[in-house]
Amino acid sequence: MTAARADDQSADDPSAVGAGMEPPHRGSVLAQAVELSRRSIRTSFRNMAAFIPGLVFPLMLAAVYSAQFSRALALPGFPKVDSFLDFIVPASILQSVSFGATAAGAELALDIEGGFFDRLVSSPVARVTILIGRLAGSAVEALVKSIIVLIVFFVFGARVDGGVGAVIVLLVASVLLALAIGAVGLLLAIRTGSQEAVNATFPLVFVTLFVSSAFFPTELMTGWYQAVAQNNPITWIIDPLRRLVIEGWSWSDAGLAIGLPGALAVLTMAAAVLGLQRKMASR
Amino acid sequence: MSAAIAPSVPVGGAATAVRLIWRLSVRGMLRIARRPSLIIPTLIMPVFLLVSFSGSFSGLGGLQGYGTDNVYNWMTAYAVLQGVSFAGVGAAGMTAEDMENGFYDRLLLVPGGRLPLLLGPIGYSLLRSLIPTTMVLLVAYTLGSADVAGGVAGVAMVYLGAFGVATAFACLGLFAVFILKSMRALLAIQVPIFMITFLSIGQVPLSFQTGWLHAVSRINPITPVLTMMRQGFLGPVTWADSWPGLVALLALVGFFGIGAWVMLRRMAP
């Protein structure tokens, strides 16, 4: 962490880049974004203590649920599916991705607490690249985790009926969701500047995932709980993803599964950028 | 200065020990009141687990052999189990914190025996386990319309199981803390405690489970404990559903309790 910071600081030193009077031109924005992204990617993989549980816990949950809910497949209203393992594929991937998705925000908060952020914004680095750089790490981490989870599922006999197309949609959707959650974390970091506040959102992500169709179909829920689960955006993402896994390819499901998290990601990232601009303006 | 107290004269050994155990237990409860974040594992998590397990898996009630058509009847014991597991870990957490900030030296200077240093934190986990147990029961009865088929005896079994599990996990936690002497002990016990509570009949009966899970949860000592705690929601309390759980609890408490006591004596002869 410290080492990464030291070399980034020299690269972003205002005097090294120039007087900082002019806005940066296109090429340097890209270079800066790449450099800041590399920094955040390195950070997320170095933090194995957070990476491993994000893989092990969802896989463990999937293993136990598959071994205890096989009878539930016979319930009227349960989607037609070969095994509970197939049913839980999207849930496990999204759960794995949600672990550590707020890390980008937590790291940004740490930068704000530690003062490195002030150096960055006072340098000619385009402000948006600060956020892009942060999220790049989350996106790559999400992609790697989704691929690992999928491979484990395949080893244990899961089948994705939608084929390669469905697998790609699963990976894209999980990366987009990681970006959306990550951007919420960034927004919180910008607004509060407190790592603790950002970390406190993790249980919220956990709860949101639980009160959805992730682990059991909403058709089999009742009352207010069903109403909450059916109106949970996670359910809107999980359901089309699941149809791609257990029913087969469909353009409309693919569109929903990518469109929803994509829209969420765009909205939350826009909010984060606006938040950053307002923070700058109020300086 | 009041000269009434003659130094170096012990005042009632056993009575002093009991008072000290009580003070240490109450001290733990004061921490909950003063550290708002502790309300999450103490109260919010267990209630959330009850509501979300029951809500998400309410369809299970429609299956033959589940034992009840209201999933709350099944999940209440499991949510209580989770809550009191946190309470047990909390006893270890308090002790580890004392060691890290040095206050534990003052406790080690207690003139009497070392037993209060073990029983005090256990007392705290018992007092604390009253909160999740009672709250989960209340939510199950009000929000979940859980049955009271087993009546007072059924509720008593929930509390008995809760106290037993809290004691056993407190002992396990203290065992680890007396070895590692830091908060790292909490990380070390979290995984085994999660596994032993998760790989059991927490969410579905043994007959629903297949393969490796069936094999593991059949020999898991937490399984008979859950049977004992749950029986009052499924029907009347019976001796057949009670004694295996009691034996399992005695074995767990005895095993971890002796381990903790040995490590305490090794650390502080």
Added chain:
Amino acid sequence: MTQPIVAEALVRRFGDLTAVDGVDLHVDEGEVFAFLGPNGAGKSTVVRMLVTLLRPTEGSARVAGFDVVTEAAAVRRSIGVALQDAAIDPMMTGNELLLLQSVMHGLPRSAARVRGPELLERVGLTAAGDRRVGTYSGGMRRRLDLALSLIHEPRVLFLDEPTTGLDPTSRQSLWEEVRRLNDEGTTVFLTTQYLEEADQLAGRLAIIDGGRIVREGAPGTLKEAIGSPTLRIDTPDSHRDSAAEVLARFGEPRPCREGRVAIGLAGGAGGMAEVVRALDEAGIPLDHLELDAPSLDDVFADATGRRLEGAE
């Protein structure tokens, strides 16, 4: 009456490291005995053995007449202990801690109810009794720690670096309290890395360095044994060697801070004029010159060849 603290050939090893290497101690009833030494000299290790928190590797010790290993509980009953850094639970209030401490020592409830407020008043914390310790200043914490260690009216009181990190005012008030306790008959064993603290409080002291006692006695006696006062001068680097040569004619060199020259002025203060003249004749410019009566620092330097950190 047996001596309240007796240690014979105490040794404590941690793996390959010998923290305490054969310490003998004899502290008399009603004494204030100070253990003076730098960080890491073994002071705290000795205290922890004497108060039963640590077992000696070799040797034996008796405190308040009881063996620290075989009669540890009786030792704990007879002593009061305030350990380094006043490590007390920040989540509790002063009153709660006093109650807990009184229960630990088996005080009846009625006695505890009188004793707690009495002690708080004694250390000037009555108004803060219901506040959490986390809100206390460093000085308040030390005073509360002292009050806690007094709850059972111990005959022997151990204070491990009681004023480290405190401001001068807080330090003064703690010293006064220690003196008061001693006047009332309490034997006090304290460790310190402050010369002044040992000088002010101790009837007798031991200097510990590298796990061994290198000097022991009353502060006055130890200083007298050094004899001559210390003369220190500052001079530009280029003249330092010649200055040392000149000064060597007037007394033995003494250790001092880098960049200075110091001797024990054999002829006493009366010889100063001569020294200045000799330096002048040798053409040595003086930036600074001072003459100090022998101090505990000189005693320490004489015994160890080093100055105590932060001294001079």
